[in-house]
Amino acid sequence: MKICSKCQEDKPKTEFYKDKARRDGLRPSCKTCGKIQHQQHYLNNKEKIKAQTKEYYATNMNIERIKRKDYYYNNKPSYLAATARYKAKKLHQSPDVNPAEKWLIKAMYTISKMCSKSFGEPYEVDHIQPINKGGLDIFNNLQIITRSENRSKGDSFAKI
Numbered sequence: 001m002k003i004c005s006k007c008q009e010d011k012p013k014t015e016f017y018k019d020k021a022r023r024d025g026l027r028p029s030c031k032t033c034g035k036i037q038h039q040q041h042y043l044n045n046k047e048k049i050k051a052q053t054k055e056y057y058a059t060n061m062n063i064e065r066i067k068r069k070d071y072y073y074n075n076k077p078s079y080l081a082a083t084a085r086y087k088a089k090k091l092h093q094s095p096d097v098n099p100a101e102k103w104l105i106k107a108m109y110t111i112s113k114m115c116s117k118s119f120g121e122p123y124e125v126d127h128i129q130p131i132n133k134g135g136l137d138i139f140n141n142l143q144i145i146t147r148s149e150n151r152s153k154g155d156s157f158a159k160i
């Protein structure tokens with residue numbers, strides 16, 4: 001047992017934090033008093049601690065942002081190459097369609113926008129057989145699906 005220097009209560013030694021610098025290897029005040037002191041410290045320095053926490057997050061968020069930007073710039077050539085490849089393929093796989101077909105394709109994009117507005121979820125025009133897998137940019141190969149469906153579909157053939 002040991003008497004706490006703060007509350008003067010006789011408490012078992014497990015109620016004290018260890019402190020190697022002390023002769024008995026324990027802190028003079030008990031765990032409960034330590035917590036109260038800690039809380040008091042927080043209350044006395046609330047604004048300062050809050051500001052420090054805010055600053056810490058702001059700094060680290062910026063680091064995250066910089067890291068992401070770096071990743072993009074380091075991989076920019078491959079991003080751009082992939083986009084260029086896709087565009088070239090799409091162009092190559094867009095057969096000369098008649099005006100009616102052109103109108104239908106355009107309508108698909110308009111409908112997807114209308115769906116996004118009315119259902120409150122982004123909708124996209126998807127190529128059932130993906131462009132990257134040789135699919136054609138024609139009306140019969142188009143479907144309107146949600147963006148999340150499109151992301152999970154990826155380059156697979158699924159008709160949803």
Ligand SMILES: [Zn+2]
Binds near residue numbers: 005031
């Ligand atoms: Zn105490």
